Amino acid sequence: MASPTTVFPEITSSVAALRASFATNKTKAVSWRRKQLLSLYKFLSSNENLIQQVLFKDLHRPPAEVSSELVSTINEVVYALNNLSDWTKPVPCEKNPATLLDVIETRQEPLGVVLIISPFNYPVNLLVAPLVSALAAGNCVVLKPSEVASHTEQMWVEWVPKLFDSSCVKVVTGGIQETKWLLEQRLDKVFFTGSTTVGKSIAQTCAKNLVPLALELGGKCPVYVDESANIPVIARRIAWAKCMNNGQICLAPDYILAHTSVAAKLSSSLRxxxxxxxxxxxxxxxxxxxxINRNHTQRVAKLLARQTAQAHSKVECGGEYSVEECFVAPTVISGVKPTDPLMEEEIFGPVVGIVQVSSVDEALNAINARERPLSIYVCTESKSVVDKFASSTSSGSLLVNDFYFNMTLEDMPFGGIGYSGIGKCHGHAGFLGTSSDLFYIN
Structure with a gap:
């Protein structure tokens, strides 16, 4: 059951109350920040069963998946706690002859009120990660969990007032209209994770109000598999990555550019x-x-139907679905062309198409003809191929012979470029992204 929607007057008063709390300066104290983070750590560490339950109800997430995600999420909190003292120290600046006797430094100041809009696909991790950054930087925070993942939303509604200073961290619930109203309030930073289409709309509103923002979007993340790749190993890794959270990951391998000489073997190995x-x-x-729900299942089912209607494509495995059960089987379709339905938009489901290419250059041209992705995956044993991808493509991340492990590194900045995102999160980068540089001379 969905949480009661927050009415417009309550949204307005909640943001105003957060601004008033921020004006007291209490969030600037490192001790306050540490207390909030410790409370979050204790909740995540002692409520795995609860988190397992809500994620199973919302997404049918297997326990092993949730456990590994939870470890990564907890590590994010621990990393911030361990480095908070260093992050908040002033950084001395180089002096010139006119300032030799002065104190010259850069200080990190909190921005104020930060809005975090989290998505349905990772309604715990993708709310907690930016929350950690915002709290570590000393901000007040308004959380807008996804109403689509309703059981997880209800968990946050119940627990956030218990975990944090309620005058500084609040939850707003609702759908599109409530989010639009929230964006019209006086905010100091917006952090949104979701689709590029919605991200554009949020960016327009933020630009109108001169509010800085971070957008973690996604797009179609390509995989290139060349003739030197260890196909059995790579196939297992692609299969694992593609079906993690049923393909509902912004970093999911969206389509495969396979060298002609290995395409057939890759198809059978994936199967x-x-x-x-x-x-x-x-x-x-x-x-x-x-x-997540029947609407999203219907969307993927229609995409499958359009693709399989193409005479040149072939379903190598899967293809079955049940809209009622929100089920789509792990599906591989070969013979896909760059102009096919499967290549039009981010799939966000357990379906992957294989496009055959005859060379590295053809693969590079195919990738560079599209908007820059959140991640590019290169499967090869050739250093020259890796070097060519590194020098000839632009993306948020480039991974060689593996998937997702950049998300396990607490201090590796994470984010996209262009249509796949603006700004960075995680670790020190997330702290800096929710802080403002104060240039101090005395």
Whole structure:
């Protein structure tokens, strides 16, 4: 059951109350920041069963997936706690002859009231990660959890007032209209994770009100598999990455550019990997998740239907779905062309298409013809191929022979470029992103 919607007057008064609390300067104290982070750490560390339950109800997430995500989320909090003292220290600046006797430094000041709009696909991690940064930087925070992941939303509504200083951290619930109203309030930073289309709309509103923002978006993340790749190993890694959270990840491998010489072997290896991981009947597998709701399932089903209607494409495995059960089988489609339906938009589901290419240059041209992605995955044993991708493409991240592990590194900045995002999060980068440089001379 969805949480009661926050009415417009309450949204306005909540943001005003946060501004008043920030004006007292109490959030600037490192001791206050540490207290909030410690409370969050204790909650995450002692409520794994609760988090497992809500994520299963919302997304049918397998326990092993949730456990690994929770470890990464907790590590984010621990990293901030361990480095908070260093992050908040003034940084001395180089002096010139006119300022030799002065104190010259850069200080990190909190921005004020930070709005965090989290998505349905990772309604715990993608709310907590920017929250950690905002609290570490000494901000007041208004949280807008996804109403689509309603059980997790209800968890935050219940627990946030218990965990944090309620005068400085508040939750707003509701849908599109409530979010639009919230964005019209006086804010000092907006952090949004979601689709590029919604991100554009939020950016327009923020620009009108001169509010800085960070957008963690996504797009179509490509995988290039060349003739030197270890196909059985790479197939297992792609299969694992593609079906993590049922493909509902901004970093998910969206399409594969496979060298012609290995495309057939890759298809059969992916089919074998899916069967190994989820059995011949993934619908009955306890390790296989579901799409968030029927609307999203219907969207993926229609995309499948349009693609399979193309005479040149072939379903190598999967293709089955049930809108009622929010189920789509792990699906591989070969013979996909760059102009096909499967290549039009981010899939955000457990379906992947294989586009054959005859060279590295053809793969690079295909990638560079599109908007810059959040991540590019290169599967090769050739250093020259890796170097060519590093020098000839632009993306938020470039991973070689693996997937997602940049998300496990607490201090590696994470974010996109252009259509895949603006700004960075995690670790020190997230702290700086929710701080303002104060240039101090005395």
């Amino acid at each position: 074998a990997s899916f069967k190994e991981f989820y059995s011949a009947n993934p619908r009955a597998s306890k390790e296989y998740g579901r799409l």
